[in-house]
Amino acid sequence: MKTTQNYYRRVDLPAGDLHVYASDVLFRGMGAKVLEMANNNLQIPNIRYMSYTPDAHVGVGTCIGTTAVWGMEDGFVSPSIVGSDIGCGMRVHLTNVHESELKDVRLRRKLVKTIERLIPVENHARGYFSDIRLEHVLRKGLHGLPGKYVPDAYTPRKATSLTHVEYGGFRFDEAELDRLPEPIWHRAHRQLGTLGGGNHFVEIQSLAIHEDNRDIAVKWGLADGMVIVMIHSGSRAWGGAVNQYCGTEVAKTMSRMGLGTPDPKLQFAPLDSPAGQAYANLMYSALNFAVANRHLMGYAVREAFRDTLGKEAEMRTLYDLMHNYACEEQEGETAYFVHRKGATKALPAGHPGNPKPYAETGHPALIPGSMGTASYLMVGERPGAANYYSICHGAGRLRSRNATKQLVTVDEFAESLRVGREDEIVVNHRALESILDESPQAYKDVDQIVESVVGAGLASVVAKCRPMATIKGV
Structure with a gap:
């Protein structure tokens, strides 16, 4: 193992090199299993690079x-x-x-209740966007939505919904859509504009700008005390169906080609194989669903703010990005196929991959904390090129859901949310037991995660976000 600085190390594994961006404390806390999984991943043929961000933890495969x-x-x-x-x-x-306008905890509760009415949080609840054609969303992403759900689409000076996004829509071979059965189309259509369970959330936060990047914050339109809305969700049932169908086809290809690793759950196929192409194309349709899903939730939150605070309440998109995807990326003259699982792209100022509104500054990298702790708005730095401009995607899970329920009490959870105080973080669940496995104690310290990212030179902090209210799915 070669250590060049406190926040970066190269780990020499039997199957190849693993690059880890984490402090000594966070690296030691990762455990042997994450290195074992990395060694399995490094056995996939032709892999050129693999790394972990400081929030890395065990997943499936x-x-x-x-x-x-x-x-x-x-x-x-x-x-x-x-x-x-x-x-x-x-x-x-x-x-x-x-933030001063939401100081009254009763008003925050009213706002949460209104959001919950417009964004169904039950896992099988139907969304409110039944007039949207699912095939349009799958094929075109944001550009497949009716104009009425893109309120700034025809006011170019204010338009951010279609321009301030990492990807508004992927193009792919639409014939692949025919592979998925009719029932999943019906289920996925019902889920447009819905949150989902687990670690997904809608959170109302207030900003504190980091002095070192105040000039960038001003260019982004940020201000101290500004209330923002952070949304975390994905492709719901459609993405699940893509995984189920393509997983079977990829497994057949692996068997036929004699591919595999010690982990039977680790699936992969040549990109140019029929199974690889089917997965890539259907994955892009799921990416289109995911960005449209978050957009529709943002639209619903805007309506909730107006219903609660008055029609003068406005919202505009700062940015939308993904942290579970794979796509082609260009660096100089070379094209790469980059996978990110729980990793966020953070491009610096001047990088050609930035969307036009952020060409000068670099785009916002959106890093959530855990419920009850801070989140961050960051921007990429040039040394991030060494890691293909990947940074953390959040705090990262510290312990399993079952372990959290056994180790953390409801009183401890309530204390972390400052229940009963003026600055209480309002949640949409009266019984905290139902979301105990999502308590801050289940996650790593997001401040330590961000410190590692900054210390490694991958990105810097533009603003810190304090939670005021959180809507969680069940």
């Missing part, structure tokens, strides 16, 4: 917090290194509301 890279000409695609929730990611909206 591949750790969450992984970046893995192949060349386009001999590349592989791995459903395991994309993750089960294809396109899962973050979205942030800026409001014209100041």
Whole structure:
């Protein structure tokens, strides 16, 4: 093992080199299993690079917090290194509301209740966007939505919904859509604009700008005390169906070609194989679903703010990005096929991959904490090129859901949410027992995660976000 600085190390494993961006404390806490999983991943043919972010922890087949890279000409695609929730990611909206306007805890509760009415949180609840054609969303992403759900689409000076996104829509071979059965189309259509369970959330936060990057914050339209909305969700049932169908086809290809590793749950296939192409194309349809799903939730939150605070309440998109996906990326003259599972792209100023509105500054990298702790808005730095511009995607799970329920009491959870105080973080669940496995104690310290990212030179902090209210699914 060669250590060059406190926040980076190269680990020499039997199957190849693993690059880890984490402090000594966080690295020691990862455990042997994450190195074992990395060694399995490094046995996939032709892999060029693999790394862990500081929030890395054990997942199915591949750790969450992984970046893995192949060349386009001999590349592989791995459903395991994309993750089960294809396109899962973050979205942030800026409001014209100041935190002082939401000081009254009763008003925050009213706002949460209104959001919950417009964004169903039960796992099988139907969304409110039944007039949207699912095939349009799958094929075109945001550009497949009716104009009425893109309120700024025809006001170019204010338009951010279609421009301030990592990817508004992927193009792919639409004939692949015919592979999925009719029942999943019906189920996925019902889930447009819904949250889902687990670690997904809608959170109302207030901003504190980091002085070192105040100039960037101003260019992004941020201000101290500004209320923002952070949304975390993915492709719901559609992505799950893609994984189920393609997983079977990929497994057949692996068997036929004699491919495999010691982990039977690690799936991969040549990118140019029929199974690889089917997965890649259907994955892109799920990415389109995911960005549209978050967009529709943002639209619903906007309506909730107006219903609660008055029609003068406004929201505009700061950015939308993913942290579970794979796609082609260009660096100089070379094209790579980059997988990110629980990893966020963070491009620096001047990088050609930035969307036009952020060409000068670099785009916002949206890093959620755990419920009851801070989140961060960050921006990529040039040394991040060494890690294909990947940074953390959040706090990262510290212990399992069952372990959390056994080790953390409801009183401890309530204390972390400051229940009963003026600055209480309002949640949409009266019984905290139902979401105990999502308590802050289940996650790593997000401040330590961000410290590692900054210390490694991958990105810097633009603003810190304090939670005021959280909506969780069940």
